[in-house]
Amino acid sequence: MDETLHPDDLLLTRYLDDELPPSERASVKDRLSADPDFAGRLEGLRIAALAVQQYGARQEVESVHAAMMANRKKQAPVVGMRVRWVRWTAVAAAVLLVVIGTLWYQGVGRVTAENLYASSFVDYQVNASRGESELTPVAGAYHRSEFKEVIAQASTAGSLQPEDSLLVGLAYLKLDQPQRASFWFAALLRSIRFRPDAQFYLALARLREKRYDEALRLLRQINSEPGHLYHEAVDGKLIEGVEQLRE
């Protein structure tokens, strides 16, 4: 490194660092206005100082990032288990509903799309275990059962996460608009994480639309996969009921 600083650089560094007495500072300001080369030297020093600040900010964020990611990876299995617990209790509730629904329509004797739908529907549970403030606006509205608000929030969101799309479809089902619901569920069939939910709810939406062939195809698919999240909710009685409606 060159051992001597140009006198102008020394002066400008002191100006930059606010180390000049007022009279000298005023004199430098005057010269900056009149001398473009001098002003260019100051700009260069300012840019170098800015480089230091931006580098420092990056180092600091990277340090916090590493700590937060390490912490997150430690917690991940617990969070995953919590989500699975919520989903499995939802499925257990579905099994109970199916049992009750089956007993009910056996007692009534007449199969309709509406009573099959009502007896088979599983209410999706939004995971609000970390507090509602942690939910997206769409999920928050769904959690509060404000289904029109779900749709309003979705329409103004920049982009929707897959779960939000599922909730929009469910909101349309709740609002008795199965055609619109089908649109949202069909789009989620390619989602790895929400495909099982999309298949199940699309089947129910098709049932409501009286598109029995499509409903049957999906229900048989779910029923044929023992590991499917909704396998327990789709039993022979439901499939038989839809087959009857088709005839």
Add this chain to the structure above:
Amino acid sequence: MAIRTESLSDAELIEALKGARTADAALRQLYRHHYDGLERYVLANKGSAADAEDIFQEALVALVNLVRSGRFRGESSLRTLLHALNRNLWLNELKRRGRAQAREERYESVHEKVTEAAHFALEQREVSGTLRSLLEELGAACREILLGFYYENQSIREILGRLPYENEQVVRNKKGKCLKKLEALVRGDDRLFQQLKNFLHG
């Protein structure tokens, strides 16, 4: 019994982010409150978990620089700014990889007006590798003095207390030479120089 929340408000977060010594808690809160949602956005748009980490970190670096330069004073919520930075950085990355779908492009043209903040974040990302290399080339001694003075706002006396120099004047002289050396390095890279100049002049 009421539970006292430890979350900082946006105004408190902005104040905390301004100082190198106070930013840690603010940064951690931003991670806790926003990382999961923004990770899901990247994952839902052809990204991996590693992509999501990288993009969020970059968005946060941009946010910190915007706050500290006075470019962001709370005109919108920090959430809005962070989400916009994250989204723009990811869409730009998709374009760079040649994988932007028509949907994202339509979204960007119809719904998104790329703000100055987003432009800064994109430029900053482009030159981040160069910036790191140049500061490393500067050497540890210069880095210590310059980071101490210009990033941590330490006085010459505080820096002298940490480093083996004879007196404050020696530290001051060394600081000036280090800054000049860094200026020469930065001028040697047009892209970095221009990015910093653009940011300086807004």
